[in-house]
Amino acid sequence: MTIFRRGEPGYDENRLGLNRAAGESRPARVVAATGEHDVAAAVRLGAEQGLPVGVMATGHGPAVPADGAVLVNTRRMDGVSVDPAAETAWVQAGARWEQVLERTTPHGLAPLNGSSPDVGAVGYTTGGGAGLLGRRYGFAADHVRRLRLVTADGRLREVTAESEPDLFWAVRGAKDNFGLVVDMEIDLFPIYRLQRRRGGGRAARPAAARAGARAAGHGTQAAVRAGRLDPPRSSRRALCRP
Ligand SMILES: Cc1cc2nc3c(=O)[nH]c(=O)nc-3n(C[C@H](O)[C@H](O)[C@H](O)COP(=O)(O)OP(=O)(O)OC[C@H]3O[C@@H](n4cnc5c(N)ncnc54)[C@H](O)[C@@H]3O)c2cc1C
Known part of the structure; x- marks a missing residue:
């Protein structure tokens, strides 16, 4: 089991995930886990030292910062x-x-x-x-x-x-x-086929998506996802002009 402490080479690489906007944790220890025994040892380490234990695979969605905790990085366990x-x-x-x-x-x-x-x-x-x-x-x-x-x-x-x-x-x-x-x-x-369309075209409209699924035949499902997008920078600038 490889453990990194603050300031050691490898600490930052193993504590930082993809979503830095969610905040950067500063764990007391970062465990680079390569298997279940490392995970178990990390949990026991947290218990022995009275530290909370957190886990990170990609760092896409940490709910709570792992400040002062034992953070288990599982990204090497990718079987x-x-x-x-x-x-x-x-x-x-x-x-x-x-x-x-x-x-x-x-x-x-x-x-x-x-x-x-x-x-x-x-x-x-x-x-x-x-x-x-x-x-x-x-x-x-x-x-x-x-x-x-x-x-x-x-x-x-x-x-x-x-x-x-x-x-x-x-x-x-x-x-x-x-x-x-x-x-x-x-x-x-x-599942044999998945089609994806982006943008505000026909597939973005639920009725059009349902009609497309009906036309494609039995067993076809339609899913529509809508999100609010910022206007492009050029139009934002235009809107701000007096
Ligand atoms: C671009 C993007 C698209 C997404 N799309 C969807 C979507 O379509 N549908 C949906 O439901 N969600 C979606 N999500 C949310 C995503 O499922 C959660 O953020 C998820 O927790 C990310 O897991 P992770 O391991 O990649 O992230 P990490 O930041 O590594 O982990 C996030 C949390 O997951 C838990 N966790 C991770 N590993 C373990 C483990 N081994 N044991 C127990 N708990 C663990 C922990 O609570 C951890 O804090 C999306 C997120 C992003 C960033």
Whole structure:
């Protein structure tokens, strides 16, 4: 297990994530985890030293800054494997959706990922996961078969709906509040084609999108996402002129 303290080479590289706008944490220790034993050791280190413990895969969406904490960086734990017959994938804590999709799409299968391939699959799923295929299949968290996580006592537990129903229910929505997930097994779905359009064209209008899906035939789903965009800089300048 590699641990970085403030000022040491590697500290910044391992504490900083993609979303710097969410604030820069200054953890007391940063653990570069390469496997479940590192995660368990990091949780025990936090307990021994009386420090809170946080986890980061990509740094896309830290809810709470890990200031003064033990921050476990899982980005090296990016293993993914697919069981095409069972239509499931095993995904390690640091894998991004892009890495999951690279493994599933050759089999004509897709997970319930969200809008960005750069987001971590575990952080997304433990937060619920409202994805592109949500209208048909629901939340990603409802398609987890099994999780392994390290709880606050430093124990690695395998959690399913049968083995630990309460913990299994709680983790799928509570992110890291009940433990640090080291890997998960998720359902995959036979998806052959996904079309995406951007901008304010026809696909941005719900009625047009529904009509397009009907025309494409049975089983086609339409999803529309609307967002407020800033006007381009040129028009902003024009608006500001007296
Ligand atoms: C560009 C973008 C697009 C997005 N699109 C969608 C979308 O379509 N649908 C949707 O539902 N969400 C979406 N999100 C939100 C995203 O799912 C959350 O921000 C998610 O928590 C990011 O996880 P991460 O691991 O990438 O980020 P990180 O910053 O690394 O982690 C964020 C949090 O996830 C939890 N977490 C991470 N790893 C673990 C672990 N091993 N065990 C337990 N908890 C863990 C922790 O609470 C951590 O603080 C989007 C976010 C971004 C930035």
